Amino acid sequence: MAASRRLTQFALVMTVAAALAAAGCASGLGGGTYQRTEARRTMTVQFGTVESVRPVLLEGTKTPVGAGAGAAVGGLAGSTIGHGRGAAAGAILGAVAGGLAGAAIEEGVTRRQGVEITVRLEGGSYLAVVQEDEGEQFRPGERVRLLRDGGTTRVTR
Known part of the structure; x- marks a missing residue:
């Protein structure tokens, strides 16, 4: 179980890092x-x-990167809640909430x-x-x- 949690945390960190790197690539408008x-x-x-x-x-930019990264992170985090169907429901709810949050974060970071x-x-x-x-x-x-x-x-x- 501890190894699974570490893998989930690693995936979370890598997903957030990828989203921030992509947001940092936005071209200037000056x-x-x-x-x-x-x-x-x-x-x-x-x-x-x-x-x-x-x-x-x-x-800011509104690309699928922020929403996708947020959905992945939210889905991973939500899947750790409960067991069986509860984990699946948590993953779905986490993905939806994470996608919305990721899109908002991307727009704010690139504003x-x-x-x-x-x-x-x-x-x-x-x-x-x-x-x-x-x-x-x-x-x-x-x-x-x-x-x-x-x-x-x-x-x-």
Whole structure:
């Protein structure tokens, strides 16, 4: 019985470690973060002046990894309750509760602070861009450049 409990605890620790590692792999959404596929692509550059900056919250990722890891951990933990049918019911309830908790944990761990930057372009039009706050601290009146590739727009200095 003790060996079975150690195996369950080991599986629990490994599952949580895998979920946290996967959550840590989430890519950044800031102005200075590029995906590998964006290398050597042409971008349009526009210049403008920052009109306003406000903090926003970028929701975290919602992948099957968090829910799956939570369900596995919850199922293992629930299966240790009772014997026979009680263990099976505990495993099912534990998996459901663990899946919900795992999804919530993943979303919370990967949530990021962001900024909404409103820029007045040289032609007089306005554009607002939301990106992860990487500590650049844009200020109203500051001259910036906007980089566009057809799907992504980022504000940089």
